Amino acid sequence: MSDNPVLTIAVPIYNMERWLEKNLETYRDKKLYNRLEVICVNNASVDSSKSIVTKFCLETPEIFHLIDREIDDYGAAINDAISFASGTYFRIVDSDDWVDTNELIKQVDKLEACEVDAVLTDYQLVNMRTGAMQPVYAGDKGIEYYRTYTTLEAPQKTLPSIHTTTYRTALLKENRFFMQNGIFYTDEEYVVLPFLHVKTILYFPYDIYRYQVANPQQSMSPMNRAKLYLHREKVLRRLISEYYIAQRNNVKPQAIAYCKARINLGVGDHFTTLYIYIKERKKGRMCAKQWKTFLQSEAPEFWVYVRRKVRALYLLNIFHISLPQYDKLKAQLLRLKWFIAFFKAS
Structure with missing residues (x-):
């Protein structure tokens, strides 16, 4: 030993x-x-x-x-x-x-x-x-x-x-x-x-x-996720970059699939942060638009995965649905299979 x-x-x-x-x-x-x-x-x-x-x-x-x-x-x-x-x-x-x-x-x-x-x-x-x-x-x-x-x-x-x-x-x-x-x-x-x-x-x-x-000081609290949204974006950009490098290097498909699944969840979750967690709704829409533009240009497959969810989040943002209201609505909609694809990432 x-x-x-x-x-x-x-x-x-x-x-x-x-x-x-x-x-x-x-x-x-x-x-x-x-x-x-x-x-x-x-x-x-x-x-x-x-x-x-x-x-x-x-x-x-x-x-x-x-x-x-x-x-x-x-x-x-x-x-x-x-x-x-x-x-x-x-x-x-x-x-x-x-x-x-x-x-x-x-x-x-x-x-x-x-x-x-x-x-x-x-x-x-x-x-x-x-x-x-x-x-x-x-x-x-x-x-x-x-x-x-x-x-x-x-x-x-x-x-x-x-x-x-x-x-x-x-x-x-x-x-x-x-x-x-x-x-x-x-x-x-x-x-x-x-x-x-x-x-x-x-x-x-x-x-x-x-x-x-349940610690409001944790980085995963809604308040800090809104405040530190650029940090999460930088992490996701790196994951996306490494994903495409792995594809070019012929990393085995199972590993690629796992990486893609985690990025899909992260990308969708980040749109929730931008549209719902940022209190200034106009600022949230602006940040979401920039994130959307990056995905459409540099990582279109990840945009395709989340685009329907993004449409729903945009409407919730426009109607000023609060975070507690969003959580309640999400819990209700998750009971319907048709909505799982849109809300499971958040």
């Missing part, structure tokens, strides 16, 4: 003193000593985050390591962690989330004998305000646990996220994967681009990740 850790977990940190100790404590188990490497990347925090990490590094050097950066940049933090990683496998846990220690131990045990490119596990949504938890299980979507998949049909059903996805570290390094610097939403790059190189996938029924939601 290799002397290297089995798994590296990257924990990007910026001013997370409220949650950080809870996060880090969930890795500190003697069964994980020298088998788990937790790389804490401090992004110029001005609170006590660095002190908290330093304490864990001093008390449990068998697990914890600190990279101290001078700027706040999520993508660059993950890039540094990948470069530093010595574990056979690699995953990300955001610093305001945490893991179930016993379930993580089960994953590490299994990874010791694992050779697949990507491993996917289960998680739970945790409402930050109420503490209510909602499980998200791949088995509920028809996935067969412990089976090695050699196509990407299964990920198209489960739509991997950072909360579920573990890669073979060498796959990330050999293909020079990186996340863009200076913008949000680059986790979308993490769950799409490496799959262009993934050949084997394994699902485990381990309920590991605890993902906090």
Whole structure:
């Protein structure tokens, strides 16, 4: 067996003193000593985050390591962690989330004998305000646990996220994967681009990740999605560019299909942000028109997929349908099969 850790977990940190100790404590188990490497990347925090990490590094050097950066940049933090990683496998846990220690131990045990490119596990949504938890299980979507998949049909059903996805570290390094610097939403790059190189996938029924939601400060909140719409657009432009490069390089069709499906969802979701989430409706229409022009010119197949949904969103924008009204309307219309194609991406 290799002397290297089995798994590296990257924990990007910026001013997370409220949650950080809870996060880090969930890795500190003697069964994980020298088998788990937790790389804490401090992004110029001005609170006590660095002190908290330093304490864990001093008390449990068998697990914890600190990279101290001078700027706040999520993508660059993950890039540094990948470069530093010595574990056979690699995953990300955001610093305001945490893991179930016993379930993580089960994953590490299994990874010791694992050779697949990507491993996917289960998680739970945790409402930050109420503490209510909602499980998200791949088995509920028809996935067969412990089976090695050699196509990407299964990920198209489960739509991997950072909360579920573990890669073979060498796959990330050999293909020079990186996340863009200076913008949000680059986790979308993490769950799409490496799959262009993934050949084997394994699902485990381990309920590991605890993902906090209902936080208005999160980048995925409606307020921040409206504010940071250009960040999401930059990510989608990169995904589209990499998709066409992969086509020219004759990447296997299953990987192309997975990438296309994820881009289709992202493109449609972005129109929802522009038409519904941006409060200044005229500005939203202007931004949507620019995004539409780009797609028609540079990525027409993705425009074709979303154009009917865009017509509906345009009308909702014109009639000043609010976000709560939109959510209610979407829930009603999703009961009708004819409307699923228009609204499922948002």
